[in-house]
């Protein structure tokens with residue numbers, strides 16, 4: 001019987017030749033990631049269940065990434081990072097991307113930033129493997145043909161002790177994206193379009209597998225944007241068949257061997273949806289839900305107070321490159337916050353050029369606020385002093401992933417989720433703006 005990528009990875013990880021959707025199986029875990037928000041809770045569960053002196057199952061398969069509430073005076077947030085550090089030292093954890101000097105993040109060569117982008121950049125997202133993380137956007141790594149999903153602290157504590165987890169095999173919904181990608185569309189438009197179609201519950205506990213020519217032509221960062229937002233449709237995980245683009249990205253970041261797997265031609269799907277991407281238009285998700293889709297041009301009368309470009313979803317190097325394309329030679333009309341996902345992305349802003357200027361030169365000339373230290377920052381609000389946090393009931397166009405009430409701070413604030421093109425175009429007009437107005 002044919003299997004999907006997800007079924008094949010889970011079959012292998014459970015030592016079976018075949019698994020079917022709905023079966024509950026024990027899988028061996030290749031990577032467990034936790035961060036400063038959930039790490040302390042996970043460590044607490046681990047110690048309670050396995051003993052105060054217990055050792056983790058494998059100190060090279062756990063990745064600890066402080067990234068959420070980093071640049072804040074909040075004592076409890078800072079304490080969370082200290083707990084990760086103490087645990088990393090006690091257990092000899094190999095991959096701990098520590099931050100010690102918070103006043104100058106550049107002085108911390110180990111510090112990376114947002115976990116999902118850091119996992120990819122540090123070579124932890126390998127085809128055919130199983131990655132669990134205590135963060136719902138762990139599905140990001142499905143872009144590499146890895147089985148990657150978010151879990152709670154209890155499951156993560158159990159994995160820390162045993163390296164195993166009992167999970168139900170999800171059925172796979174396939175999304176075939178064909179056609180030529182128009183120059184004004186980005187992966188963010190495609191995923192917002194799909195979520196608008198199927199709703200925030202449309203893929204609950206299912207795999208969303210993306211295929212088709214438009215996906216094959218995408219860079220790894222664009223594939224990550226697609227898979228990152230699978231959870232916003234309730235999906236368990238996302239998958240994309242690994243190919244040369246994947247291998248090149250992964251091999252340049254790790255020497256660890258991996259075994260890619262592929263969906264069989266006779267695999268069974270829960271559903272098949274086809275899109276001709278050449279027919280789609282730039283979209284936004286209006287407040288207060290990622291499935292509240294509208295065409296960007298339909299919202300041109302929505303006056304905005306700020307623009308935010310950042311997060312695991314929309315703060316990667318290419319996201320900034322896309323924003324720079326629109327901002328170059330223009331001036332922003334509203335405060336525009338730039339938060340690179342990782343230290344590497346931050347460096348790219350000062351190295352990478354678009355039409356003879358570095359991205360950071362373009363941004364500063366356009367009047368954007370200077371790029372901030374890499375972290376999750378205001379994507380999920382955070383402590384009051386978080387960079388870019390919406391402390392007032394304002395309207396923001398954001399490249400992030402969620403726009404529930406209060407998500408970026410103030411409960412009365414309204415967040416329009418959009419692609420980096422749409423966010424940048426909106427910054428230039430002060431209204432939600434279709435980027436075609438600025439892309440000739």
Ligand SMILES: CC(C)[C@H](C(=O)O)[C@@H](O)C(=O)O
Nearest residue numbers: 037038134135136137150380
């Ligand atoms: C803090 C964490 C548990 C949370 C998540 O799981 O997604 C956060 O990263 C988010 O984006 O809402």
